[in-house]
Amino acid sequence: MRTILITGSTDGIGLSLARRLGARGDRLVLVGRRPRVELHDPIFSDSTYCQADLAQPGCERRVVRWCGEQGIDTLDLLVHNAGTGYWGATEDQTSEDIARVVAVNLSAPIALTHGLFDRLSAAGGHVVFVGSVIAALPCPDYAVYGATKAGLDGLARNLVYELAPQVTTQVIHPGATRTGFHEKIGVSSQALDPWRFPTAESVAARIERKIGKRRRAMIGLGNRTAWSLGRRLPSVMDALIKPRTSPGTSLLPRPEGRRHAVVTGGADGIGRALVTALVSRGTAVTGVDVDQERSEATRESLTGKEAPVSFLSADLSDPHDRAGVVAKLCTQEPIDLLVHNAGINIVGRLQNLDLDGMLKVVQVNLLAPMEMMAHLLASGHIREGGTIVFVSSLSHFVGYPAASVYAATKDALASYSRSLGVALRNRGVNVLTVFPGPTRTEHARRYSPDNSRDRSRMLPEDLADRILKAVERRRRILIPGWTNRQAARLGFWLPAITERAMARAILDLGET
Numbered sequence: 001m002r003t004i005l006i007t008g009s010t011d012g013i014g015l016s017l018a019r020r021l022g023a024r025g026d027r028l029v030l031v032g033r034r035p036r037v038e039l040h041d042p043i044f045s046d047s048t049y050c051q052a053d054l055a056q057p058g059c060e061r062r063v064v065r066w067c068g069e070q071g072i073d074t075l076d077l078l079v080h081n082a083g084t085g086y087w088g089a090t091e092d093q094t095s096e097d098i099a100r101v102v103a104v105n106l107s108a109p110i111a112l113t114h115g116l117f118d119r120l121s122a123a124g125g126h127v128v129f130v131g132s133v134i135a136a137l138p139c140p141d142y143a144v145y146g147a148t149k150a151g152l153d154g155l156a157r158n159l160v161y162e163l164a165p166q167v168t169t170q171v172i173h174p175g176a177t178r179t180g181f182h183e184k185i186g187v188s189s190q191a192l193d194p195w196r197f198p199t200a201e202s203v204a205a206r207i208e209r210k211i212g213k214r215r216r217a218m219i220g221l222g223n224r225t226a227w228s229l230g231r232r233l234p235s236v237m238d239a240l241i242k243p244r245t246s247p248g249t250s251l252l253p254r255p256e257g258r259r260h261a262v263v264t265g266g267a268d269g270i271g272r273a274l275v276t277a278l279v280s281r282g283t284a285v286t287g288v289d290v291d292q293e294r295s296e297a298t299r300e301s302l303t304g305k306e307a308p309v310s311f312l313s314a315d316l317s318d319p320h321d322r323a324g325v326v327a328k329l330c331t332q333e334p335i336d337l338l339v340h341n342a343g344i345n346i347v348g349r350l351q352n353l354d355l356d357g358m359l360k361v362v363q364v365n366l367l368a369p370m371e372m373m374a375h376l377l378a379s380g381h382i383r384e385g386g387t388i389v390f391v392s393s394l395s396h397f398v399g400y401p402a403a404s405v406y407a408a409t410k411d412a413l414a415s416y417s418r419s420l421g422v423a424l425r426n427r428g429v430n431v432l433t434v435f436p437g438p439t440r441t442e443h444a445r446r447y448s449p450d451n452s453r454d455r456s457r458m459l460p461e462d463l464a465d466r467i468l469k470a471v472e473r474r475r476r477i478l479i480p481g482w483t484n485r486q487a488a489r490l491g492f493w494l495p496a497i498t499e500r501a502m503a504r505a506i507l508d509l510g511e512t
Contacts (some may be wrong), residue, residue, distance in 0.1 A: 003123070004027040005063075007112070010039060010084030013130065016204035017079065018043055029072065030084070031063055048420040049381035054082050055103045060111035060355075067119065074123035074487035075116055076273035077211070080109040080152075081130045085185040089247045089379035090423055095319065098144050098374060102367050105148035106412065107359055110155065110350070113163075114358070117351040121166035128211055129156045133223040136173075140243040142185070144370055149173075151366065151412030154218070154396070157495075158404035160215055160342060162349045172213045173225035177203045188219035189330035191244050231492075234418070234441065243423050244453040247377070251427055252385045258307060259283045260333040264316065264368070265342030266330050267294035270391065274339055279307045283466070286327055286332060287311040287499060288342065295465035316342055316368035317360045326375040334381050337471060339389040340413070345406045349507070358405045365409035370416060371416035384428040387471045390417035394437040394484055397491035399499035402506040423475055430474045436463055437484035458484075 005023055008014040022028050022043050027257055028125045029042060033375035043144045047411060047413045050066040067075075079497055084104045086097050113120075120127065132149040139146035156171035176182075178197045184187075203219055210217040218224040230237050261278050265271040266287025275298060278285050284307045291297045293313035314321040329335070343365045346357045355433065376382055391408040393400070400407035414433050421431035440457040463480055470478040479485045491498040 001025055001027055002077060003029065003072060004077040004079065004122075004174055005031065005067075005116070006079045007031045007108070010034050010044075010052070012181060012200045013177060013207070014079075014081040014206050016200045017081065017207060020204055020208055029067065029070075029075075035480055045504045048458070055084075055100045057265070059108055063116045065421035067116070072247075073119060075125050075476045076123045077126050077128065078113070078116060078120060079125075079130065080112065081126045081186050082108065083130070083132075083145075083149075083181075085142050085181070087142050087182075087186040087191075087245070089141075089243070090143055090247075090420060091247060091374055093144065093306045093374050095371045096321070098370050099367060102148055102362065103146045103153045105145070106151045106155070106366075107362050108409065109152060110358055110408075111355055111357065111364070113159070114350055114353070114355050117167065121351075122164075122382070125167050126212055127156075127159070127163070127167060127169045128207075129153075129169075130207070131173040132158075133175045133218060133227050133230075136227045138230075138241050138419045138422040139365075139374045140239050140241065140419050140423035141191075141245045141338060143416050143423065145185070146419055147366070147370070147412040147416035150415035152407040154411030155404050155408035157216070157499065158399055158401045158407050159350060161401035161499065161507060162404050163351065170210075170212070172207050172210050172217045172219065173221040173223065173227065174203050174207065175226070175266045182417040212391050218285065219286075230427055234492070238418065239407055239424055247423075247427070250388075251377075251380055251382055253384050259336040260286070261337035261339065262288065262329060263339045264288040264339055264372075267291050267298050267450035270436070270439060270463055271339075271458045272298050273460035274308060274341065274467065276302065277461070277464045277468055278337070279305045279309050282306045283337070284333070285309045286293050286329065288314055288316070317363040318505070319371075322368050326372055326379075329376065330379050330381050332382050335376065336383045336386045337389070338382065338386070338389070339467075340372070341389075342368065342389045343391065343404055343406075343409075347506075349402065349405075350404055353405075354511070360500065361405050362409055365406065366412050366416075369413065373420065383431060386428075387430045387432060387474070388417075388420065389432045389434060389467065390414070390495055391434045392417070392434065394435050394479070394488060396415065397479075397488035399495065399502050401490065401499065401503040403439065428470075430476070431476060432467075432468070432470055432475055434467055434478045434480070435488065436480055437487065446449050461505070 009030035011019045011266040028048050030049045052062045091139050128178045134146045135153045137149040159169045176197045178194050206219045261283050266275045267289035275285050279302050292313050315324045392414040417433040438457040466480040
């Protein structure tokens with residue numbers, strides 16, 4: 001008899017899957033947000049149901065503690081099925097809504113996999129992440145949801161190597177399903193008719209058949225086709241998909257005169273190079289950085305140059321600091337160029353890392369830029385004709401075992417950028433996604449297991465110049481450097497080769 005834990009088990013796909021697996025005689029551990037007294041299906045009992053709100057910090061401790069109280073020392077299967085979303089224009093989504101979607105869809109799977117690893121390892125267990133085919137498509141009306149599902153896909157892709165050999169991993173992507181999910185997140189039946197989708201029971205049956213097979217699986221021919229088209233013909237799919245929701249604010253027209261740019265993570269590395277290059281081009285710059293000493297040094301080095309530069313001090317992992325930065329930016333000149341460059345990393349096998357450190361990566365790399373975008377768009381503080389730049393990573397194409405959480409956030413950021421580009425294209429704002437490879441910065445040296453080839457990495461000044469040229473040409477995608485473009489092509493068409501190569505180069509070297 002297997003022991004199986006399923007999150008999001010009180011309705012929809014999770015409930016249907018629980019019923020199917022319970023009928024086989026497996027021991028179920030069912031996790032949900034609803035109180036036990038509201039659940040009348042006989043599969044729910046005090047010995048099978050753990051009430052836990054996955055949007056809350058520390059939810060994984062509640063689940064781990066409950067398993068201990070029930071004498072559950074091993075887990076054969078962990079199914080991350082819980083999910084939530086939001087439907088509407090980007091600027092209408094509150095910080096609380098954004099944080100809730102990120103917490104449930106991405107942070108909770110990270111935390112639960114980390115907290116339950118020993119039980120999974122003891123059984124030679126298997127982890128299933130239930131994603132969505134929307135991860136491969138632009139979704140302008142629910143960009144945060146799509147981003148978290150893309151992040152989940154990236155997480156699973158790299159955990160295949162990090163959790164091995166004790167635990168195996170896969171991600172299964174269903175499409176839209178006939179459940180109450182769409183109504184819960186605010187989708188009207190006029191915008192999306194749920195009755196044309198397959199039932200939760202039929203999707204759960206297909207998921208059950210896929211468990212333990214391919215590392216990435218789609219449910220149904222239509223969804224496989226949509227996934228393939230979304231990945232292989234992105235410009236075509238982006239052109240075909242149109243927002244169904246209307247923005248509530250208008251953007252300011254661009255006047256003549258000096259432009260204003262905002263660069264997060266602007267005191268060092270790529271960010272500092274961008275700030276310097278922008279000032280030399282006569283653009284006024286506001287940098288955002290947590291390091292006050294480096295911020296001041298950067299500001300002083302550029303005093304008296306072609307344009308003014310100032311810095312705002314903020315820890316982007318802190319929600320109060322994020323709100324404070326946006327409030328201060330809204331008192332300044334409207335923004336012509338916004339570069340989301342700030343990023344941090346944590347390296348090692350997920351099961352060996354500090355959970356708070358991993359969740360901080362999610363906060364800085366993903367939650368901060370999404371919250372900032374929602375508020376700045378809502379305030380109308382982005383100029384018409386302006387550009388928004390998101391700095392993702394070459395890991396989007398080649399993988400990054402030993403940095404699965406970082407890779408997940410960069411995959412999520414690329415998805416969010418793509419969706420935002422579709423949402424804003426009729427408002428005169430261009431959105432550029434940058435996928436830099438190894439760069440000669442302190443950040444790269446800090447997290448690399450091998451710095452012997454540091455001199456072969458791209459200089460941050462070279463990268464900054466390429467980014468600003470792409471901004472001027474209003475490009476939407478930039479993979480800077482010939483070597484990086486070839487690596488991206490290889491990773492796109494033959495992902496298993498690049499992933500295994502990265503795993504050998506990073507995991508094996510880092511553990512010797």
